[in-house]
Amino acid sequence: MKTKPGAKYTADFKVYYKGGRTETVDVKGGPASRDFSLRRKLLEKAIGQEVTVMEYNYGEWRRKR
Structure with missing residues (x-):
């Protein structure tokens, strides 16, 4: 029996701030x-x-959480 590999999702990039905080960001153009x-x-x-x-x-970028 064949099995499909699991779906994979990775965000576009990770931001490293001074002080140690990180933010994982995904960009959607639509x-x-x-x-x-x-x-x-x-x-x-x-x-x-x-x-x-x-x-x-x-025409503008918006941050969604």
Whole structure:
């Protein structure tokens, strides 16, 4: 019986701030896929922190948490 490999999701980049704080960021140039929220939640659980989503909409970038 064949099995499919598991779905994989990685954020676009990680920001390291002075003082030790980090921020994991994912950039979306349009609407996210249907399963994005589930993949995001799984990644957040795996890394132990929220993923910040930067979304481009109507000519401007917006931060979504």
